Amino acid sequence: MNDQPAIFADGLTKRYGDTTAVSGLDLSIPSGSVYGFLGPNGAGKTTTMRMLTGLTRPTKGTGSVAGVSITDRDGLRTHIGYLPEEPPLYDQATAYEQLEYAAGLRDLPAEATRDRINALLDKLDLTTDADTRIADYSKGMRQKTAYIQAVLHEPDVVFLDEPTSGLDPRAARTLRGMITELANVGTTVFLSTHILPVVEEVADTVGILYDGELVAEGSPADLERRAETGETRSLEDAFLELTTDERGTAGETDNEDSAADTTTQSVVEENTDG
Numbered sequence: 001m002n003d004q005p006a007i008f009a010d011g012l013t014k015r016y017g018d019t020t021a022v023s024g025l026d027l028s029i030p031s032g033s034v035y036g037f038l039g040p041n042g043a044g045k046t047t048t049m050r051m052l053t054g055l056t057r058p059t060k061g062t063g064s065v066a067g068v069s070i071t072d073r074d075g076l077r078t079h080i081g082y083l084p085e086e087p088p089l090y091d092q093a094t095a096y097e098q099l100e101y102a103a104g105l106r107d108l109p110a111e112a113t114r115d116r117i118n119a120l121l122d123k124l125d126l127t128t129d130a131d132t133r134i135a136d137y138s139k140g141m142r143q144k145t146a147y148i149q150a151v152l153h154e155p156d157v158v159f160l161d162e163p164t165s166g167l168d169p170r171a172a173r174t175l176r177g178m179i180t181e182l183a184n185v186g187t188t189v190f191l192s193t194h195i196l197p198v199v200e201e202v203a204d205t206v207g208i209l210y211d212g213e214l215v216a217e218g219s220p221a222d223l224e225r226r227a228e229t230g231e232t233r234s235l236e237d238a239f240l241e242l243t244t245d246e247r248g249t250a251g252e253t254d255n256e257d258s259a260a261d262t263t264t265q266s267v268v269e270e271n272t273d274g
């Protein structure tokens with residue numbers, strides 16, 4: 001099992017009507033690595049993560065995460081954590097209640113979980129607000145709570161969509177450190193963000209998605225070298241060169257998967273129970 005990639009995709013494709021959100025995506029991401037997933041707005045990053053986390057079915061192609069097929073939602077549950085872009089949290093609950101509830105859904109042992117929740121709250125400087133209702137939280141406080149929820153059960157693979165969104169510089173730095181620590185203990189991190197310095201700092205490999213296709217993959221340094229901007233090559237230069245946007249629109253279409261938005265996975269489950 002250790003030889004197989006933690007995240008594998010073979011020809012993953014997702015179409016919504018006439019829109020091809022993701023096209024023939026191949027991935028092979030080793031365990032314990034941090035994969036930075038970049039791409040302009042509408043490139044297909046969220047769609048990719050939703051396929052890899054079992055939230056939406058590919059139109060074509062196959063994939064597995066932690067050795068479990070991405071069509072096996074239930075099988076994936078214990079192995080993955082997902083921090084989506086807009087984490088659904090119970091406004092009426094306190095962070096502590098929310099996290100205990102999430103742990104309960106996963107049958108985590110009560111006492112060890114309490115210690116783990118406390119340690120994570122402490123690390124993210126949320127202890128003093130742990131008994132405040134989430135309705136009264138700032139965006140950053142919500143984000144911290146959702147992050148803890150995504151990693152609480154120590155999943156093999158964590159999918160993070162803009163994890164530092166809303167965090168102040170200190171909290172963002174703490175979180176970057178936590179991502180690196182996750183990888184150090186063998187967790188695989190799939191990190192989608194527009195904040196290139198975050199990727200430069202924590203990612204082992206970067207994949208750049210453009211118009212649904214993977215147009216480049218390599219270490220941050222590899223990609224920087226590929227930039228043709230002369231002396232001051234940066235990941236940003238590489239990104240801009242590889243994703244020159246000539247498209248006019250990325251129009252809104254039907255929302256065939258909206259029901260699936262509130263299924264499975266840590267941060268999402270709570271909504272389904274009402």
Ligand SMILES: Nc1ncnc2c1ncn2[C@@H]1O[C@H](COP(=O)(O)OP(=O)(O)OP(=O)(O)O)[C@@H](O)[C@H]1O
Binds near residue numbers: 041043045250251252
């Ligand atoms: N449920 C849906 N129904 C129809 N089209 C969709 C749906 N979800 C995504 N799309 C389309 O698929 C394409 C990729 O969208 P996606 O949200 O995956 O991009 P993204 O890279 O995550 O963008 P951003 O960086 O802006 O979050 C877009 O053209 C989008 O309009």
